[in-house]
Amino acid sequence: MDMFKPLDRQKDAQNPVITENIENVRCLIIGSGPAGYTAAIYASRANLNPVLYTGLQMGGQLTTTTEVDNYPGYPDGITGPQMMEDFKKQAERFGADIRFGIASSVDFSGKKHKVTFDDKKMIEADAVIIATGATAKYLGLESEIKYAGMGVSACATCDGFFFKGKDVAVVGGGDTAAEEATYLAGLCRKVYLIVRRDILRASKTMQDKVFKTKNIEILWEHQTVDLFGENGVEGATLIKKKGLSGEEIVKIKIDGFFLAIGHTPNSEVFKKFIETDQVGYIVTVPGTSKTNIAGVFAAGDVQDSHYRQAVTAAGSGCIAAIDAERYLSELK
Ligand SMILES: Cc1cc2nc3c(=O)[nH]c(=O)nc-3n(C[C@H](O)[C@H](O)[C@H](O)COP(=O)(O)OP(=O)(O)OC[C@H]3O[C@@H](n4cnc5c(N)ncnc54)[C@H](O)[C@@H]3O)c2cc1C
Secondary structure, eight states: OTTTSOGGGGGGOOOOOOOOOEEEEEEEOOSSSSSHHHHHHHHTTTTTEEEEEEETTTTTTTOOSEEOOHHHHHOOOOOOOHHHHHHHHHHHHHTEEEEEEEEEEEOOSSSSSEEEEEETTEEEEEEEEOOOOOEEEOOOOOOHHHHTTEEEEEEEHHHHGTTTSEEEEEEEESSSHHHHHHHHHHHHHHHEEOOOOSSOOSSSHHHHHHHHOOTTEEEEEEEEEEEOSSSSSSEEEEEEEETTOOOOEEEEESSSSESSSOOEEOOOGGGGTOOOOSSBBBBOOSOBBOSSSSEEEGGGGGGSSSSHHHHHHHHHHHHHHHHHHHHHHOOO
């Protein structure tokens, strides 16, 4: 793929009606998770006077979790909201201009990159860093919300440790589910893999790993209908062979319930211009944050379908700021 060839889709760009003034900035950062704030720290210190728009979720995904135990530099762990407040303060210390607003449309067809916030304020930027993250998919059960942070998780790498020696379930049949199940099997006593169909979608290699792991039990043709427990997840109610002969209700005792049915990258607003993969993850030139549009960079979970950790997001935010700085210095 020619990474710097603008997509045909650009031609469809529509200019939104702007009622407020248009502002010119050198470096615009979209998103306030670990990737966005880290990019802001580096871009401020490089004198790029970055303007960062936070989006609806100021601080990003980590503001929805209590304990973060695996971010280096916090030997006693830290809460997600406090950690993101620290990131923000550090970016502000070097002069990053942090504002509330949601990118509602973009026009990356010209030399100046236009991003409209909340359908009314347009920023024209020489360089843009997209750090809009990804959102984990849930089944849509009320009990998932009830037990969020109390046994329900969408990240085995993040939360598996809290279930050491316990029994857990993983939902899903793809590669992620197979990976999460084998990861958890190394920590937990027993792992149920709840699979809707009678086959796994995971690659042959991942399937083999699952089949060979003694403490993984696959519950074929099972669907979760509810979770129960007094002060956190204590079990799940499943339906086996829903709508088929032999349909039955099954209850399992578990302490943790892990969703592994995919993530939705928050890239929709950029798709007219920016190359994404089939799922919607922004495609970057390997080893860099460069997208198919010169001067537009992507960092964090929006371009990472594999690692999805705060520390990797922060690292890629740093890469994006350095890439943006080099791009801007060559623009002069
Ligand atoms: C419950 C939970 C617990 C987790 N625990 C851990 C953990 O313990 N350790 C760990 O390393 N990782 C953990 N993770 C994963 C970690 O949170 C992510 O990998 C990390 O937050 C990704 O950072 P990011 O900056 O790419 O995006 P995000 O944190 O997702 O931030 C995206 C930002 O983009 C903004 N945004 C989105 N769309 C727009 C738009 N259109 N316009 C403007 N802004 C927009 C959002 O408001 C948000 O500020 C956890 C995730 C969850 C959900």
